[in-house]
Amino acid sequence: MVLAIGAAGCAPTDAGADDAGEAPVALESVNLIAPADPGGGWDQTARAASEALVAEDLVGSAPVENIPGAGGTIGLAALANERDAATLMVTGLVMVGAVETNASDVRIEDLTPVAKLTEEPLVIVVPASSEYETTEDLVDAIVDEGAAISVTGGSAGGADHILAGMLLTEAGVAPDEIPSTLNYIPNAGGGEAVTMLLGNTVNAGISGVGEFAEQVEAGELRALAVSGAERSEVLPDVPTLAEEGYDVELTNWRGLLAPSGLTDAEVQALQDLVTGLHDSESWQSTLEERGWADAFLIGDEFASFLDGNIGQVTTTLESIGLVAR
Numbered sequence: 001m002v003l004a005i006g007a008a009g010c011a012p013t014d015a016g017a018d019d020a021g022e023a024p025v026a027l028e029s030v031n032l033i034a035p036a037d038p039g040g041g042w043d044q045t046a047r048a049a050s051e052a053l054v055a056e057d058l059v060g061s062a063p064v065e066n067i068p069g070a071g072g073t074i075g076l077a078a079l080a081n082e083r084d085a086a087t088l089m090v091t092g093l094v095m096v097g098a099v100e101t102n103a104s105d106v107r108i109e110d111l112t113p114v115a116k117l118t119e120e121p122l123v124i125v126v127p128a129s130s131e132y133e134t135t136e137d138l139v140d141a142i143v144d145e146g147a148a149i150s151v152t153g154g155s156a157g158g159a160d161h162i163l164a165g166m167l168l169t170e171a172g173v174a175p176d177e178i179p180s181t182l183n184y185i186p187n188a189g190g191g192e193a194v195t196m197l198l199g200n201t202v203n204a205g206i207s208g209v210g211e212f213a214e215q216v217e218a219g220e221l222r223a224l225a226v227s228g229a230e231r232s233e234v235l236p237d238v239p240t241l242a243e244e245g246y247d248v249e250l251t252n253w254r255g256l257l258a259p260s261g262l263t264d265a266e267v268q269a270l271q272d273l274v275t276g277l278h279d280s281e282s283w284q285s286t287l288e289e290r291g292w293a294d295a296f297l298i299g300d301e302f303a304s305f306l307d308g309n310i311g312q313v314t315t316t317l318e319s320i321g322l323v324a325r
Contacts, residue, residue, distance in 0.1 A: 035075025071098020121228030179321030
């Protein structure tokens with residue numbers, strides 16, 4: 001007996017039926033969706049996963065399709081309509097925020113969580129000549145001077161904006177006061193932020209560690225803190241926010257979702273495939289080469305993480321005035 005599932009050609013193994021009476025599913029190929037334009041972090045993750053899956057003979061092919069737009073929510077809607085069970089889409093923190101800010105009809109919770117793969121801490125920096133020596137110096141200045149202190153980061157409602165809001169909340173700023181207190185200036189990418197910081201047109205910046213590491217190491221920017229649970233291997237001398245006295249932790253994570261309505265056997269096949277990807281030499285080499293932190297969570301553990309992350313992000317977006325209460 002051969003059970004074909006979509007164009008990806010999934011067939012049962014000969015191991016017999018599982019406890020639910022379903023034949024185990026063997027994946028011959030898998031389709032990967034990057035819900036962004038080529039070149040960005042989601043696209044890089046999808047293509048790195050594709051290369052490793054094929055290189056390790058985990059599947060025969062793993063084509064990547066780009067479906068960009070609206071912080072990944074256009075790709076999310078496409079995945080919701082996908083009928084091929086052998087499909088994985090890259091997701092991440094930015095999509096969690098975009099679902100809320102774009103009032104997306106399709107939510108991440110509507111799809112099947114497969115695995116969390118990687119994460120990258122954010123770093124808070126100031127120009128080297130800045131008077132702010134610590135995170136407390138900067139946060140106190142924002143609280144005292146409000147909009148006179150400018151902070152640049154990625155798109156409004158993205159990870160950088162969320163971290164700034166979380167810091168002010170931790171500092172005791174009332175939610176209804178954060179929109180008028182925080183002068184957040186979105187930018188198109190790390191290069192634009194570096195230009196603004198080096199030109200002293202903004203007081204501080206927030207982005208992924210990799211975006212500012214070169215300038216920090218060159219002494220052009222001063223790193224105040226990183227947002228992960230532990231210090232970054234890229235900037236090992238920079239303290240965490242917890243070390244700086246702030247009970248705040250946030251990482252720009254990336255993971256994989258599958259379509260909804262899958263059978264238990266189909267879900268298990270995808271989880272087994274992604275576990276094989278994670279454990280492979282090719283993927284571990286990719287993590288090291290690209291400086292991505294291994295943050296692997298599979299199945300229910302990833303689903304639990306998602307629930308907490310969605311709640312945290314939604315609360316923060318409400319507090320910074322980007323989502324109605």
